[in-house]
Amino acid sequence: MKIxxxxxGPVTATRPDTARPGLLGQxxxxxxxxxxxxxxxxxxxxxxxxxxxxxxxxxxxxxxxGTTTAYLLNRRFTFDSTGGRARLAGFMxxxxxxxxLNVGVNALMLSVLPEATPLRLSVAWVIAQGTATVVxxxxxxxVVFRAPRx
Numbered sequence: 001m002k003i004x005x006x007x008x009g010p011v012t013a014t015r016p017d018t019a020r021p022g023l024l025g026q027x028x029x030x031x032x033x034x035x036x037x038x039x040x041x042x043x044x045x046x047x048x049x050x051x052x053x054x055x056x057x058x059x060x061x062x063x064x065x066g067t068t069t070a071y072l073l074n075r076r077f078t079f080d081s082t083g084g085r086a087r088l089a090g091f092m093x094x095x096x097x098x099x100x101l102n103v104g105v106n107a108l109m110l111s112v113l114p115e116a117t118p119l120r121l122s123v124a125w126v127i128a129q130g131t132a133t134v135v136x137x138x139x140x141x142x143v144v145f146r147a148p149r150x
Contacts, residue, residue: 021080023141029078030137033070038129041066045125055121059106059128060099067095070136079145090144094136102132 021029041062048058071091075081109124117123 021078026078026141027137030074030140033073033078034133036073037066037070040069041129042122042125046121049121055110056103056107059103059125063099063102067099071095074140075145079140081145087144091140094139094144098132098135101135102128104128105131 043062044065045058045062048061049055053061071088075087075091081087106124106128109127110120113120113123
């Protein structure tokens, strides 16, 4: 139905058609986002432990905070994706799995590293984070935020 006066109807905003970054672009952006998310995770972890929170609860809370940061930044900046419920659900399943991996590796490292190890908490955190990061990048790129097929 045409409105008198030549009004063309509602105008919708669209994102400009930009190409997704390639593997190296995504990897470098993922590393930058990961560094920011890691600072969030690492900082909260150490603050909560220093406040007397049980180390595994502190790891769980800090992981959730870092993960939230990672999702928001990776969705737009790294993989140039528009979200949606299916992507959010995929992200949550992936990070639920890597949450268990991250907390498990952290607990394992704390149990095998000698008590006298300098920076024992930090070393355990770095090993757990590194393990989960590799798994996350591969599955985010190939499953959660994969480019649509032409």
